Amino acid sequence: MTKSILAVDDSASMRQMVKLTLSSAGYQVVEAADGREALTKAKSGTFHLVLTDLNMPNMDGLALIRELRALPAYRGVPIVFLTTESDTGKKAEAKTAGATAWIVKPFQQDQLLGVVRKIVGA
Amino acid sequence: MTAGDPGQIFREEAAELLADLEAALLQLEQNPTDREPLDTAFRALHTIKGSGSMFGFEGAASFTHHLESAFDRMRKGELAATPAMIGIALAAKDHIRILIDDPASADAAAGDGILARLVEQSGSATLSACPRQEHDDAERRASWRVRFRLAPDVLERGTNPLLLLDELRELGEAEVVALTDGVPPLEELEPTRCHIAWDVILTTAHPRSTIEDVFIFVIDETELTIEPLSASASASASVSAPVLAMASDGPAPSPQEPLDAVPQARPSAPSKAEAGPEKGRAQPATNSIRVPAERLDDLMDQVGELVIAHARLKQLISDGVDLQIKSVTEEIERLSNGLRDITMGIRMVPVESLFGRFRRLVRDLSQELGKDVVLTMSGEETELDKTMIERLNDPLVHIIRNSLDHGLEPAADRVAAGKPPQGRIHLSARHAGTRVLMTIRDDGRGLDRDRIRAKAEEQDLIPPGAKLSDAELFQLIFHPGFSTARTLTSVSGRGIGMDVVKRTIDGLRGTIEVSSTAGGGTEITLGLPLTLAIIDGLLVRVGQGRYVIPLFAVEECVELPPDVERRHANRNFLNIRGALVPFLRLRDSFGVRHPPDLYQKVVIISSGDKRVGLVVDQVLGDHQTVIKSMSKLHADVANFSGATILGDGSVALIMDIAQIVAAGQIQEPRREAS
Numbered sequence: 042m043t044k045s046i047l048a049v050d051d052s053a054s055m056r057q058m059v060k061l062t063l064s065s066a067g068y069q070v071v072e073a074a075d076g077r078e079a080l081t082k083a084k085s086g087t088f089h090l091v092l093t094d095l096n097m098p099n100m101d102g103l104a105l106i107r108e109l110r111a112l113p114a115y116r117g118v119p120i121v122f123l124t125t126e127s128d129t130g131k132k133a134e135a136k137t138a139g140a141t142a143w144i145v146k147p148f149q150q151d152q153l154l155g156v157v158r159k160i161v162g163a
Numbered sequence: 164m165t166a167g168d169p170g171q172i173f174r175e176e177a178a179e180l181l182a183d184l185e186a187a188l189l190q191l192e193q194n195p196t197d198r199e200p201l202d203t204a205f206r207a208l209h210t211i212k213g214s215g216s217m218f219g220f221e222g223a224a225s226f227t228h229h230l231e232s233a234f235d236r237m238r239k240g241e242l243a244a245t246p247a248m249i250g251i252a253l254a255a256k257d258h259i260r261i262l263i264d265d266p267a268s269a270d271a272a273a274g275d276g277i278l279a280r281l282v283e284q285s286g287s288a289t290l291s292a293c294p295r296q297e298h299d300d301a302e303r304r305a306s307w308r309v310r311f312r313l314a315p316d317v318l319e320r321g322t323n324p325l326l327l328l329d330e331l332r333e334l335g336e337a338e339v340v341a342l343t344d345g346v347p348p349l350e351e352l353e354p355t356r357c358h359i360a361w362d363v364i365l366t367t368a369h370p371r372s373t374i375e376d377v378f379i380f381v382i383d384e385t386e387l388t389i390e391p392l393s394a395s396a397s398a399s400a401s402v403s404a405p406v407l408a409m410a411s412d413g414p415a416p417s418p419q420e421p422l423d424a425v426p427q428a429r430p431s432a433p434s435k436a437e438a439g440p441e442k443g444r445a446q447p448a449t450n451s452i453r454v455p456a457e458r459l460d461d462l463m464d465q466v467g468e469l470v471i472a473h474a475r476l477k478q479l480i481s482d483g484v485d486l487q488i489k490s491v492t493e494e495i496e497r498l499s500n501g502l503r504d505i506t507m508g509i510r511m512v513p514v515e516s517l518f519g520r521f522r523r524l525v526r527d528l529s530q531e532l533g534k535d536v537v538l539t540m541s542g543e544e545t546e547l548d549k550t551m552i553e554r555l556n557d558p559l560v561h562i563i564r565n566s567l568d569h570g571l572e573p574a575a576d577r578v579a580a581g582k583p584p585q586g587r588i589h590l591s592a593r594h595a596g597t598r599v600l601m602t603i604r605d606d607g608r609g610l611d612r613d614r615i616r617a618k619a620e621e622q623d624l625i626p627p628g629a630k631l632s633d634a635e636l637f638q639l640i641f642h643p644g645f646s647t648a649r650t651l652t653s654v655s656g657r658g659i660g661m662d663v664v665k666r667t668i669d670g671l672r673g674t675i676e677v678s679s680t681a682g683g684g685t686e687i688t689l690g691l692p693l694t695l696a697i698i699d700g701l702l703v704r705v706g707q708g709r710y711v712i713p714l715f716a717v718e719e720c721v722e723l724p725p726d727v728e729r730r731h732a733n734r735n736f737l738n739i740r741g742a743l744v745p746f747l748r749l750r751d752s753f754g755v756r757h758p759p760d761l762y763q764k765v766v767i768i769s770s771g772d773k774r775v776g777l778v779v780d781q782v783l784g785d786h787q788t789v790i791k792s793m794s795k796l797h798a799d800v801a802n803f804s805g806a807t808i809l810g811d812g813s814v815a816l817i818m819d820i821a822q823i824v825a826a827g828q829i830q831e832p833r834r835e836a837s
Binding site: 116117136141142143162 | 319321322323326329330355380383
C-alpha cells in the first residue's frame with residue numbers, strides 16, 4: 042500500500058525538496074504551507090505520517106501537533122517535526138505535545154528518508 | 164526454487180566447490196606435499212564459509228570455518244596433510260554438504276564428532292586460533308541482549324513498536340521474546356497503551372551505538388538496557404554459563420522464555436550453535452521429508468498393481484451387476500487414479516538438479532580446451548521423473564562434451580566467422596503434452612554434412628551417392644563407432660558416446676532429433692516421457708494378440724484400402740495426403756496365422772521425422788497402462804520395449820517405436836530393389 046504523507050512547511054523550496062525525496066521513494070506526498078492549511082487537509086483525508094516544520098505563520102508546528110493529537114483519527118499517527126540543533130527547548134515542547142520523532146536541520150535527503158522509513162516503514 | 168534465488172545459486176556454487184574440494188583432497192592424499200591441491204582445498208573452504216554466511220547458511224559457514232583454519236595452517240606448514248587429516252576433511256566435506264543442502268537433517272552430533280577429531284589431529288591450536296579468525300572474517304559479530312520497555316503512551320505519540328523490532332532484526336539475527344508480565348487483566352486493559360516489554364538477543368556486526376540509534380526517538384522515555392553477551396565467539400563452553408545467568412537475572416518475571424532464546428542466539432560457539440541457527444531456518448523444511456528412492460519405486464509398483472487389479476474388476480462387472488457394486492467400483496477407480504497421479508507426482512523433480520551439474524562440466528571443459536564458453540539454461544523448473552533425471556545425466560554429458568569440443572570453434576575462428584568470441588551452450592526444458600522436450604543448443608560451426616556423408620560411405624552405412632535428408636544424415640552420427648573428429652582429444656572424439664546416447668534415450672522411450680545449420684550451430688532435442696512407470700498407449704489387436712503402441716508416436720489411424728494390396732502387390736506404400744508412407748504388416752512380422760479381419764487398419768506412427776504405417780486387425784482404443792519391464796530372458800527381444808497386463812489378466816506387449824520405424828525404413832529399399 043502506498044503510504045501518504047502530509048508535508049507542512051512555509052518554505053516552498055523546502056516542501057519541494059521533501060516532496061521530491063519522498064515521492065521518489067514511493068510515498069504519496071500532500072503539501073501544506075502552514076498549520077492551518079495542514080489541519081484542514083488532515084481532517085479531509087487520511088495520512089500515515091505528518092511531517093511538519095515548527096516555525097510557521099498562522100498556526101505553528103507545536104499548535105498543529107496539539108490540534109492533531111486532539112483528533113481521534115490522529116491520536117496514533119506518527120508526527121515528525123523539523124528542528125535545529127540549538128532549539129532543545131522546542132524539541133522537548135514538541136515531544137510533550139505528542140510528536141513522534143524529529144529531524145535536525147539541515148539534513149540530507151537520505152536522512153529524511155531514513156527517519157520516515159523508520160517511523161512508518163517502507 | 165527460482166533461478167534467481169541467491170540461496171539456490173549459492174547451493175549450486177557450493178556443490179561445485181565441494182566437488183573441487185573432494186578432488187583436491189584425493190589428490191593431496193596421493194601427494195601430501197603438493198601445494199596446488201592444498202591451495203584449491205583452502206580456497207574452496209574459504210569461499211563456502213564467506214558466501215555461506217552471506218546467504219544465510221551460518222551453520223555451514225561456522226562449521227567450515229574450523230576446517231578452513233586447519234587448512235590455513237597446513238598451507239603455512241604448521242600442520243601436515245596426514246592421511247588421518249584428509250580422512251577427517253573428507254568426512255567434514257560430506258557434512259558441509261548436508262548443512263547446505265538440507266540443514267534440517269544435519270546431525271549436529273556427527274558434526275561435533277568431526278570437529279573433535281579435527282582438534283585431536285591438529286592439536287589444540289586449531290580451535291584456539293578460531294577466535295582470531297572469527298574476529299577478522301565474521302566482522303566482529305557480537306551478541307547483545309537488548310531489553311526495552313517503551314513508555315505506556317508511546318502508541319499515542321505515533322511510535323510503532325513493530326517497526327523498532329523490524330529495525331533490530333535488520334541489524335542481524337534477532338531472537339525476540341515479548342515480556343507480557345506488564346499486561347493488566349482484561350477489564351483493566353487500555354488498548355491504546357503499550358504494556359509489553361521486549362527481550363531481544365541480537366547477533367550483529369554493528370556496534371552498540373547502532374543498536375542505540377534504533378531507539379533514538381524514544382530513548383528518553385524508554386527503559387533500555389543493552390548488554391553484551393559474548394564479545395566475540397569465544398569457543399569455550401564456559402560462555403554459556405554466564406550467558407544463562409545474565410538472562411535469568413534482572414526483573415523478567417517470565418525468565419523461561421529468554422532462557423530458551425539464549426543458546427539459540429549464540430552464533431558461533433562450535434558445538435551446540437550448529438543446531439541453533441539452523442533450527443530457525445529449518446521451519447519451512449519440516450514440510451518435506453526425505454524418502455529412499457526404492458520405497459517410491461515399491462509404492463509405484465503397488466499402485467500399478469492396484470490399477471491393473473481395478474481394470475480386471477471393472478471388466479468382471481461389466482454388465483448386469485448390481486448397481487451398488489458398480490458405483491463402488493467407480494469410486495475405487497477414481498481413488499486409484501488419484502493415487503497413481505499423486506505417486507507419480509512424488510517422483511517428479513525439477514530438471515534444475517540435472518542441469519545444475521553441467522555448470523562445473525562446462526567450466527572445466529572450457530578451461531581444458533581453452534575455449535571461452537558460457538552455459539545458459541531455461542525451463543529448469545520443468546519436472547521429470549527422478550529415475551529419468553538420473554539416467555539422463557550421461558547422455559547429456561556426452562552431448563555437451565561434443566558441443567564444446569567439436570561444435571564450438573576456437574575464439575579466433577569464431578571472430579573470423581563474425582561471431583562473438585564467447586561460445587554459447589543453451590540447455591532448455593519444456594513440457595509438450597505428456598512429454599518433456601529437452602534441448603541442447605550451441606552456436607558453433609554446426610555439423611559437417613560432407614564429412615558425415617564421407618564417413619558413412621566409408622563405413623558402408625549408406626550406399627555412395629544415396630539421397631538423404633539432413634535429418635537422416637544427422638541420425639548417422641548415432642551409429643556405433645561413428646566419429647568424424649579428425650583428431651582425438653581427451654574430451655571426446657573416440658567415436659563412443661553418441662551411439663550410447665541414442666541407446667539410453669531409446670531405453671527411456673525417448674526420441675532424439677538433430678538439427679544443424681552450417682556455421683550457425685547444432686541443436687539436439689530429446690523428447691522424453693514424463694515418467695518411466697506409466698505409458699499412454701493405443702491398444703491394437705493383431706490376430707489374437709494385443710499390443711500397445713505408445714500414444715506419443717501415433718499420428719493417425721486410417722483404413723487400409725482393400726485395393727492397395729491388389730494394385731501394389733510388392734510395394735507397401737500408402738498415400739497419406741500426398742506423402743508416401745511405407746507400412747509394415749504386423750501380421751507378417753509377428754507370423755500370425757489367424758485369418759485377417761476384412762477391414763485392416765493402419766496406425767501411422769512417427770519417430771524423428773520418419774513415418775511408418777503399422778497394419779493391424781483392429782484398433783481397440785487408448786489405454787493408460789503400467790509398464791512391466793521384460794524379464795532378463797526377453798530383454799533383447801527386438802521391437803518390444805516392455806509389457807503390460809490388461810484388464811482380463813492377459814499380457815500385451817508394448818512396441819518399441821524407434822526400432823519398428825527403423826525396421827520399416829530398412830525393409831523398404833530392400834523390397835523396392837527386389
